[in-house]
Amino acid sequence: MDTILEVKNLSKKFGAFWALKDVSFTLYEGEILGILGPNGAGKTTLINCLLGLVLPTEGRINYFGLPFPKYRSKVLEKVNFASNYVGLPLSLTLEENLLVYAHLYRLKNPKEKISELLKLFGLWEKRKLRTRTLSSGQMMRLCLAKALLNEPRILLLDEPTAGLDPEIARDTRSLLQSLSHEKNTSIIITSHNLSEIERISDRVLVLQKGQVKALGTKEELLKSFEAKSLEDLYFRLNL
Ligand SMILES: Nc1ncnc2c1ncn2[C@@H]1O[C@H](COP(=O)(O)OP(=O)(O)OP(=O)(O)O)[C@@H](O)[C@H]1O
Secondary structure, three states: OOEEEEEEEEEEEEOOEEEEEEEEEEEEOOOEEEEEOOOOOOHHHHHHHHHOOOOOOEEEEEEOOEEEOOOHHHHHOOEEEEEOOOOOOOOOEHHHHHHHHHHHOOOOOHHHHHHHHHHHOOOHHHOOOEHHHOOHHHHHHHHHHHHHOOOOOEEEEEOOOOOOOHHHHHHHHHHHHHHHHHOOOEEEEEEOOHHHHHHHOOEEEEEEOOEEEEEEOHHHHHHHOOOOOHHHHHHHOOO
16 A cells, blocks of 8 residues: 555644654555544644644654655645634635635636535535535535545545534545545544544544554454454543
């Protein structure tokens, strides 16, 4: 499998506090890597380092073999992000919001791509409404649509299904799986939801107090920690 992202000995210190300490992992092409960890484990800090929003104190990040953030703009053409806490401008309509990003990403056929994504996420009927009228679940779907505009090779998702009702969360999961299986998109997904991570991820990274406590396929983790399920493993690690 081809390596698409390599994180080596990444550490981040806020004042005297290490939010990340010596984090290393590889992301392969087309895989879904789930990041599990309790509140304050460093999941968002890790995603922010991967987006170049937080500068690491130590360590290095390589996307597609290119050092980051040195090649930030080149890399970010092929990486995108969605989370339940970053909203889009509320006074714009859904269509206008996507159009702004489509122009930022310099899409060749923005209208076509926007229509495709609005339909895919069940937002077509709402395209002329202001974004402020959306429920949190619809807002998350709009953020995911925005994140797919540039057909990223890597998708970074921080708690993407938080706030979605179970049916839409399930549809979102199957969409992410088809992106990884059919389009070879690599996905990093953080979640507190153990069963979600268990179902969707090819490999799981367990973060605790900024450090990697476990990394592997579900089968590898269960075997090495002699656990019955990810939930069992989670409690064995005293997370
Ligand atoms: N800008 C900052 N300045 C100081 N401390 C910070 C800053 N950002 C994060 N931290 C601290 O770093 C630690 C990790 O935070 P982070 O938000 O990455 O955790 P998380 O795993 O995403 O948590 P949650 O599941 O609650 O979202 C926390 O103790 C947090 O208080």
